[in-house]
Amino acid sequence: VEFKIIDDFFKPYSSHRADVLLGIGDDCALVKPPRDQLLAISTDTLVEGVHFLHGTSAHSIGHKALAVSLSDLAAMGAEPAWVLLSLSLPHIDEDWLNQFRQGFFQLASEYNLPLIGGNTCQGSLSIATHIIGVVPPSKAITRSGAQPGDGIYITGYLGEAGLALLALQHKIPLSSAPLAQAQKRLDYPDPRIAVGLALRGIASAAIDISDGLAADLSHILEQSQVGASIPLANLPISPLMQSIPVEKAHELILSAGDDYELCFTVPAKLEPELKQVLKCPYHCIGVIDDIPGLRILDADAKPLSLQKKGYEHF
Amino acid sequence: VEFKIIDDFFKPYSSHRADVLLGIGDDCALVKPPRDQLLAISTDTLVEGVHFLHGTSAHSIGHKALAVSLSDLAAMGAEPAWVLLSLSLPHIDEDWLNQFRQGFFQLASEYNLPLIGGNTCQGSLSIATHIIGVVPPSKAITRSGAQPGDGIYITGYLGEAGLALLALQHKIPLSSAPLAQAQKRLDYPDPRIAVGLALRGIASAAIDISDGLAADLSHILEQSQVGASIPLANLPISPLMQSIPVEKAHELILSAGDDYELCFTVPAKLEPELKQVLKCPYHCIGVIDDIPGLRILDADAKPLSLQKKGYEHF
Numbered sequence: 336v337e338f339k340i341i342d343d344f345f346k347p348y349s350s351h352r353a354d355v356l357l358g359i360g361d362d363c364a365l366v367k368p369p370r371d372q373l374l375a376i377s378t379d380t381l382v383e384g385v386h387f388l389h390g391t392s393a394h395s396i397g398h399k400a401l402a403v404s405l406s407d408l409a410a411m412g413a414e415p416a417w418v419l420l421s422l423s424l425p426h427i428d429e430d431w432l433n434q435f436r437q438g439f440f441q442l443a444s445e446y447n448l449p450l451i452g453g454n455t456c457q458g459s460l461s462i463a464t465h466i467i468g469v470v471p472p473s474k475a476i477t478r479s480g481a482q483p484g485d486g487i488y489i490t491g492y493l494g495e496a497g498l499a500l501l502a503l504q505h506k507i508p509l510s511s512a513p514l515a516q517a518q519k520r521l522d523y524p525d526p527r528i529a530v531g532l533a534l535r536g537i538a539s540a541a542i543d544i545s546d547g548l549a550a551d552l553s554h555i556l557e558q559s560q561v562g563a564s565i566p567l568a569n570l571p572i573s574p575l576m577q578s579i580p581v582e583k584a585h586e587l588i589l590s591a592g593d594d595y596e597l598c599f600t601v602p603a604k605l606e607p608e609l610k611q612v613l614k615c616p617y618h619c620i621g622v623i624d625d626i627p628g629l630r631i632l633d634a635d636a637k638p639l640s641l642q643k644k645g646y647e648h649f
Numbered sequence: 650v651e652f653k654i655i656d657d658f659f660k661p662y663s664s665h666r667a668d669v670l671l672g673i674g675d676d677c678a679l680v681k682p683p684r685d686q687l688l689a690i691s692t693d694t695l696v697e698g699v700h701f702l703h704g705t706s707a708h709s710i711g712h713k714a715l716a717v718s719l720s721d722l723a724a725m726g727a728e729p730a731w732v733l734l735s736l737s738l739p740h741i742d743e744d745w746l747n748q749f750r751q752g753f754f755q756l757a758s759e760y761n762l763p764l765i766g767g768n769t770c771q772g773s774l775s776i777a778t779h780i781i782g783v784v785p786p787s788k789a790i791t792r793s794g795a796q797p798g799d800g801i802y803i804t805g806y807l808g809e810a811g812l813a814l815l816a817l818q819h820k821i822p823l824s825s826a827p828l829a830q831a832q833k834r835l836d837y838p839d840p841r842i843a844v845g846l847a848l849r850g851i852a853s854a855a856i857d858i859s860d861g862l863a864a865d866l867s868h869i870l871e872q873s874q875v876g877a878s879i880p881l882a883n884l885p886i887s888p889l890m891q892s893i894p895v896e897k898a899h900e901l902i903l904s905a906g907d908d909y910e911l912c913f914t915v916p917a918k919l920e921p922e923l924k925q926v927l928k929c930p931y932h933c934i935g936v937i938d939d940i941p942g943l944r945i946l947d948a949d950a951k952p953l954s955l956q957k958k959g960y961e962h963f
Binding site: 361373413423456459461468478558 | 680
């Protein structure tokens with residue numbers, strides 16, 4: 336199968352790594368896996384009109400397509416190793432491809448991540464990235480390790496990407512400076528690879544927040560067979576989010592997704608270590624208990640009914 | 650990111666392998682790579698209207714999506730290990746998904762190949778498969794190892810998938826029995842994994858024929874910096890292809906593709922070993938020389954001009 340565009344437009348810009356014996360241009364890439372590590376493997380697809388708005392810059396699409404894949408590795412505590420790219424394009428537009436490539440490789444180069452393969456086909460605009468990372472066997476962080484008593488944490492602040500989306504869709508008013516700030520969160524999510532690596536041996540479970548805190552934390556709870564009660568008041572509201580009504584801010588934090596922060600759990604005895612290793616802002620939002628399910632509590636400690644737990648594909 | 654359809658429709662049907670520590674349902678799959686082997690990695694996409702006709706059965710699409718990926722492993726001499734699947738679907742159709750799944754897993758089970766991840770999104774119908782195989786470092790067969798004097802071989806017979814496509818498009822008349830036979834080649838290509846494994850240590854170069862013999866052999870010649878002259882008379886014509894004019898048969902063999910046979914080269918001294926290990930029909934069609942490029946020779950040994958070297962995406 337032909338790799339023409341990948342060959343011509345992408346191959347010359349890829350990083351090199353000693354463990355890549357054969358990169359783009361043969362029937363397969365050949366790589367040498369490290370000894371005594373597991374491979375963490377994930378695939379993600381961004382579709383125009385579903386995962387990004389029509390008219391989004393090609394540069395940001397290139398960044399984001401890779402960022403969402405890196406975010407999956409971050410949530411496992413894995414270190415990025417190799418990536419492949421499948422592009423579906425309505426037509427060949429060299430300017431678009433150049434911009435896309437720059438966005439993609441700017442992020443890839445931060446991790447010295449080589450593009451080792453891919454393909455292109457004609458169709459509606461979508462970008463699939465296939466990423467492989469490595470993690471020592473005892474250090475991989477899954478969704479299923481949370482235990483009652485573990486603290487529940489999130490990195491950074493949530494809801495800003497969702498705020499940008501609403502503002503761009505004219506569903507919420509936002510002046511240009513905060514819009515630009517929010518849009519940076521939407522278009523250029525920063526995958527929490529360093530956090531994932533720092534959480535090795537500390538976090539009992541983790542997930543990246545792509546679909547909203549409620550939906551993604553629920554995955555941890557279900558797969559760990561535990562539960563949690565989260566008071567609304569525990570949700571950190573960023574300075575940017577303080578410009579909108581607090582109810583709207585809570586809704587976006589709980590269900591907008593697309594921020595690609597991490598939600599993770601840590602046994603109480605490891606909290607001192609967490610403080611030492613984590614260099615980014617983070618917040619404890621609750622504690623795992625043994626009552627199945629997620630309960631979001633209002634100011635009177637009454638559970639809210641969540642109509643929309645997060646963005647669900649289909 | 651959500652794996653709902655992959656979880657619900659696919660996960661219960663996947664094979665199990667001891668080296669899969671975590672399959673579908675977390676941020677990444679976790680697998681244990683074998684020691685002292687390389688990973689062969691490839692991604693392929695099938696798009697409705699480009700790689701298969703509108704109206705093609707979901708069962709055959711499921712088969713073919715995996716077959717084209719397996720064919721890439723075959724061409725490297727790699728053994729299938731793990732596969733991921735990205736589905737873009739215009740809408741959710743349980744019947745379609747059931748048929749697709751049966752076609753996919755019927756082939757996957759032949760190789761005890763587990764589906765370890767994937768995703769689904771809404772969009773025009775396309776299927777991307779991401780496959781990983783394993784091969785000992787000294788045994789991987791690339792496109793770049795052909796040397797002058799090596800024999801050029803193809804497995805089986807070419808052109809039958811292209812014949813089916815023309816007949817289904819009413820561009821060529823074909824009665825129902827031969828059409829059914831040809832359509833089996835188009836819809837259910839049989840990846841040459843066993844041949845790829847048998848060619849380890851014997852073939853100096855290999856490629857799978859997805860785009861037509863002329864285009865794919867040309868890749869070997871370019872990447873090996875060698876050439877070849879192939880007399881038309883050397884191209885094997887299957888019984889099925891004998892029902893159409895010989896010129897049309899040659900055209901299909903050279904440029905139709907989609908048969909997923911292998912084209913490979915073997916040093917003269919290893920030809921006896923080739924005979925011993927290869928259990929399928931195969932033909933020697935020429936010899937590698939040091940004059941760059943591919944020349945197809947007519948009955949008078951004059952080079953033909955090839956208008957269309959094969960199917961090129963875009």
